[in-house]
Amino acid sequence: MSLLSPAMQDALAGWLSAQKALNNAADNTITAYQTDLLGFLSFMTRHFGEETGIAPLTGVGLSDMRAFMAHERERGVSARSLARSISAIKSFYRWLAEREGFDATTVLSTRAPKFTNKLPRPLAIDAAKAMIETVELQAREDWIAARDAAVLTLLYGCGLRISEALGLTFADVPLPEVLRIFGKGGKERLVPVIAPARNAVGRYCKLMPFANEPETPLFRGVRGGALSARSIQKVMEQTRMQLGLPATATPHALRHSFATHLLGAGGDLRAIQELLGHATLSTTQAYTAVDTARLLEVYENSHPKA
Structure with missing residues (x-):
């Protein structure tokens, strides 16, 4: 300065x-x-x-x-x-x-330049499941395989941000049916935890070789320190290459997939906003555009032409 x-x-x-x-x-x-x-x-x-x-x-x-x-x-x-x-x-x-x-x-009164919001690129349901199943094959040790699968299951099954998943501590386990999450800006929200996510984290905890205290990070790196977001990004890069998925198949894409698939199944937009921790409904409404785009794509590919 x-x-x-x-x-x-x-x-x-x-x-x-x-x-x-x-x-x-x-x-x-x-x-x-x-x-x-x-x-x-x-x-x-x-x-x-x-x-x-x-x-x-x-x-x-x-x-x-x-x-x-x-x-x-x-x-x-x-x-x-x-x-x-x-x-x-x-x-x-x-x-x-x-x-x-x-x-x-x-x-x-200065006008900022206009820009087009990039729409989320969710994975298909089968691709999201395949990502979680295949990510375990990338690890040489069982506890690391269980760890990576648990993190991805939380992203896709609960709609957590990668930072939120990696911010969990042993004070949070065993995972309850409803988890209290502190997101961006310290904003608090309650997130239902599906059984597969609770089971995946439970399996990881049984295999994880390091000592733990309530305040220590839940997800650990190979030397016992806090797991980095880059480690998860890297293993997802390897997995998506193995599955032939596009570069848009990132940890954040699993969160997008969570919201899009809920919406496609008839989920309420306001409820999804609360689950994601979006400050405004307009942010969540991007998923309606994604769902509409997907429906139009299906229409173009499958509707009989005259």
């Missing part, structure tokens, strides 16, 4: 603290906000040719914002990432204007 005035450093730190305290933002979100704002402030320092303080920022006009956006696109920043940055910048300006008493209308 050497190019920022002390007052600007304090302002940025104050805004980040407010996001953490008032909005319960996750650490990764705070880091992303900080990166976005530092990029913006760094550009404005070069743009104005002076140390970035609060006074220069109060005079940022539409042409300055356009110059920043053009610079970001020229260096390869995607429309989605730029839209996120603009959102963070607006939030910061809204907070700063209220604190410093200036008019931030110009910055707040």
Whole structure:
């Protein structure tokens, strides 16, 4: 932050603290906000040719914002990432204007670039089952095979994020019929745990060779430390190659598959939103588009042509 005035450093730190305290933002979100704002402030320092303080920022006009956006696109920043940055910048300006008493209308009225949301790419039901069954064949030790199968069963059977599954501890076992999960931003939700998931975790616990305490991670690496998300991603890469599945068959795709298959079976959209821990229904509604796309594909492939 050497190019920022002390007052600007304090302002940025104050805004980040407010996001953490008032909005319960996750650490990764705070880091992303900080990166976005530092990029913006760094550009404005070069743009104005002076140390970035609060006074220069109060005079940022539409042409300055356009110059920043053009610079970001020229260096390869995607429309989605730029839209996120603009959102963070607006939030910061809204907070700063209220604190410093200036008019931030110009910055707040800046239009972020439009982008198309990428629809989830779920696996077919048989492919999801084959992934879980085949992942065990990649391991040389029985406890590792049971571990990998248990993690994937939690992703597909309960709709957990990979971070949520790997965040479980031995205090959570034996898994109850309803599991309390703390997701993004510490948001709490209750997730039903199907019998196959409870059985898979139980089998893994019986085979796992390391000592455990309630606070220790449930899923362990080969040396006994916490299992990394990369390890699961890697074994899924090997498995999908063996099964001939596309590169979109990732751990997160199993979570998408959980939601899509529930919806296809007549699941209620609001209930699925709660199970996934989505903050808004609009996020969950992406799955209706996926299901519709799948139905259209079936129609195109199977409907008799005149």
